[in-house]
Amino acid sequence: MSSSTRKKVQKKCKIRGYTLELDAVDEILSFESEFNNDSALDDPVDILLDLLATQPIKDKETVHRIATRILGADAAINETPDGDGDDVIRASDLLIIDALKVPKFRYDPIKKVFYKHTGSLPIHGDAFSKAALYKDRFLLLSQMLSRHKDFSKPAFDSELSDFGRCEISPIQSLIGQTGRRWVMGLISQLEDGHFYLEDLSASHEIIIFLDNIYKITAGFFVENTIVVAEGEMLLEGVFQVFNCGFPPLEDRDKSLQFLAGHDSFGSGTLTEQETLRLAKLEREAVNGNAVILSDIWLDNEEAMGKLERVLDAFENEDFVPCLFVLMGNFCSHPCNLGFHSFSNLRSQFGKLGQMIAAHPRLKEGSCFLFIPGPDDAGPSTVLPRPSLPKYLREELQNHIPNAIFSSNPCRMKFCSQELVFFRQDLLYRMRRSCLMPPSTEETTDDFEHLVATITHQCHLCPLPLIVQPIIWNYDHSLYLYPTPHTIVLGDRSEQKAFKYTGITCFNPGSFSSDGAFVVYRPDNQEVELSSL
Known part of the structure; x- marks a missing residue:
């Protein structure tokens, strides 16, 4: 040179x-x-x-x-x-983003802009980090609500009506006020049996009084969720709720416009030429399918036999899928302190590598992504979970050198589409932690309630920290803002697919238990629920 x-x-x-x-x-x-x-x-x-x-x-x-x-x-x-020629999606067109490497952005309510956090993010945060976790979640939803046409402050005084604008009042301002008011706050339980609604201005907590006259929207209302509520103060100092729901969801394009070019997803910013090329490749690719499986029990002979049948079937296709996503758990028994068979699990990963290598077209033409489950080997059950330990995956990588082991949750830029993968038995835990039965007016399907909850909260796991611990400084890695194109929720529950406000959400089901898996085509967001 x-x-x-x-x-x-x-x-x-x-x-x-x-x-x-x-x-x-x-x-x-x-x-x-x-x-x-x-x-x-x-x-x-x-x-x-x-x-x-x-x-x-x-x-x-x-x-x-x-x-x-x-x-x-x-x-x-x-x-x-x-x-x-044939347009083919290659591994270079798929970008995997580890949750621990997602950039952190915070909202400044004074300047009304997002700014990038440039300091270090230690795993073990201090007390300020825990407080900042709730504050950042609240500000994220608050800035969206402030732009919504039904909750923006009117330029001129006008009477509130059921169909007009509903100005949000700080909780602190409710003291001594009469009449109905709209508030936004986080549900907490500071005393047993007493629920409080808190925002950034409250000098003391306001009890939510829930009786037979309240109305709620779809979703699971659990502690730590942020809600918009209409009600009035009673003489006893109790805020009586008449209507309660999650903050309205913002359109993806509007969120991107407000971010002003910041890359909160972590995939980098593409040039216009590259974006158009990827979009064209996405539409015309002959191998644009992704096969997604959850619960691959390597110590279960029946499950491994099912997996070999799946690989055999795709090996004989005219065009092999460009992506296989294998989510945990990878063992039928929890890999906790009572588990002592790590050497056997390591050799079982090696056998899985041999099985994949026995299908040369898949080995050469497909990308294999491994995401750990909640009971897999790792430092703890806290989220986000790092990738599987190197000790377990070494033998598999000897057979499949290009296999990718990522975190849980995991983000992917699939050509021009943004996908989020999350393996957690979330539906059962959300239903168990629900403070009240979900509304049946809009839907009776629990999976649809789950999708409504995580999308409106802009968070993959809005459970209380005592139920599901989260690394305080990495809570942003579970954000769903701006909303991605696709959310994959790996769960032990029944296989489901649901399209909600343009977002494709699905649960591939438990492969080892039910033989269920999903074939997904991102270009048209088509979900094919499959099973053996």
Whole structure:
């Protein structure tokens, strides 16, 4: 590589304010040498440096990751210049985002903007971190509610009606007030049998009085959920609720517009050219299917026999799926302190690797993603859970070197689509923690109530921390804001699929128990519920 080319690259970095190490510059030069005059991209180095601006750490590894994606995009375009060949989704078109690497953004209610958290995020947070967890959740939903047409403050005074605007009052302002008021707050139980509604302004807690005259919307109302309630103060100092529901859901495009270019998903910002290419590839790909299975018990011969039948069937297809997602639990017994068969589990992962390697078309043409379950081996049951320990997966990776082991939950950029995978027996725990029976006016399906809860709360697991512990400093990794295109909720409950306000949500079911799995096509968000 000539010195003039190196100076040209260094000048472009200096213009953008980058200070790169020599190995990162060498990686950029190596990337540029891969292109020739027939490349479909105009200036690959400029594209790489523009994408690098979205990354918090600008080192050799980051440059290499972005370069790999651009090279894959260019190869896909050049392979089919006239549209005569088959469009194929490759591993470079799938970006897996570990939950522990999701960027953290916080909302500033004074400036009314999101800003990126740049400090360190220790696993063991202090007391301030726990308080900030609730504050950040409240501000996230509060800023959405402030833009909603039915709850925005009117420019002129007007009487409130059932169909007009409903201005939100701070809970502190309810003292001494008469008449109905709308409030927004978090449900808490500071005393046994006494429920409180709290917001950022309350000087003391307000008890929610629930009797036979209240009305609620769809969803599970549990402690720690944030609600919008209409009611009035009684003389006893009790806030009597007449109507109660979750904050309204905001359209994805509107949320993205308000974020003003910030990448809260963690996948980086793509150029317009790259976005259009991926969208076209997504529509026309012949291998655009994703096969999703949950509960793969490696110590169960019947379950492994079922899995081999599934792999055999897809091996003989004309075009193999581009993605297999295998979610835990990977053992029929909880891997807790009483579990002493880790060496056997390690060898069972090795046998799974041999089984996959015995299907050469799947091994070469499909990406295999492994996500741990709630009872799998790990440091604790706290969320988010890191990927499976290296000790367990080593033998499998000897057979399938490109297998990906990620966290739970896990995010994926599937071409132009955003997918979130979460393996947790959430439906049972939400139903058990529910403070009141869910409403039956809109639906009687518990899965639909679950979907309504997590989407309106913009959070994958709005359970009390005493029921499901969460790492305080990484609570943002469970956010669903802006709403993704697809949410996969791996659960032991019955296999279900539900499309809610444009968001595709489904539970693939328990493969080992029921032989259930899902074939998903992201381009049209088609969910095929399957079973053996």
